[in-house]
Amino acid sequence: MDPEHKAVLRKHRLEVSGQLLVSDSIVPFLYQEDILTDAQVEDIESQRTDRQKSLKLLDLLPSRGPRAFSAFLRSLHDFGWIRDRLLLELQNPPGPQTTDVVRLPDSLLRKVPSDRELSRLASRLGAEWEAVLMDLGLSAEALFRCRADHSLSTHGAVLAGLVQWRRSEGKTATVCRLLESLRAADVHPSVLESVLM
Template sequence: MDLRHKEILRKHRLDLSNQILIDDTIVQFLYQENILKSQVDEIQSQKRLLDILPTRGPRAFDTFLNSQEEEFTWVRDKLLQDLEQPNGSGKNTQIWNIPEVTLQAVPSDRRLSRLASRIGSEWESILLDLGLSTGALHRCRADHPLSLHGQVLAGLIQWRQSQGRSATVHRLLQSLQSTDIHPSTLDEVFQ
């Protein structure tokens, strides 16, 4: 899925989860269009469509919009309106006051730990956007059941290890753009 599409879904996540009933119609439509495969049971049992959808390829967003045509046209219209705005949510990495050399660097354990302490409930969406699988997220939760910081840090380290040199601060900030973390907080982490 295109980064801009992911940002729009993340931005409207609360509205989507409150306004859209993840019923058989939407899930079956996405299955029929070959967007979802084995995730159908997981989505129906745990209501995790908005977590899984961004990982389902470039057609996922448009197909999701098409699934909203009949019952949830106002939601579809809102997403399309946001998509038509230049730069999606209007944010870009230039709001971060971080030197270019730092943006291109791979974040250290210390920086990831500081960041993990500032990420709240959006941590799973951020890590999914970074490319971690739902299985990896489950392992992070299972390995650190009593520590949100430990879960987030384990996920960030796993992302960095799997991506190697492409696990840059810039890539991390792209995934953080739609969260409620204030840019000045991240300036402290990455300065």
């Protein structure tokens, strides 16, 4: 899948997953088009809620080859508004946004956040913390484990998820990537700015 297609799916991940019902026509179509395997269809269908099914599909799509994005768009015939939104985004890539520009220097955006910075961010994230961690690539299973291991402390669960993300992504677990996920979950960038400055 092209990088710009991956970026569009990641940017609209939460919005799309909240509006799609993938079981009815989308998953069968993608299976028919040889985009999804039997095991992947089972994996998607085993998720408990429609939103989790959609998120699982959006997790799998980027790795399903160059035809995956166009097949996904064709599968959206019952969800024309979503298809139009994704196509519009591709035609008009966003310029620099003036509404929530973060005044962080490039050197800071490229660095990997420390334990202390992640802890401070964990204490500032509200109900959106799960959406942020899913956008960072944590699986529903990993999120469940974070919640279960820290059932008495939301801060502990969020911090465990952030540390797990940093460990799995290594040098690509940058402040810039964190910022993208905060934006995707509608968390104002100033939250991260206050943690780092």
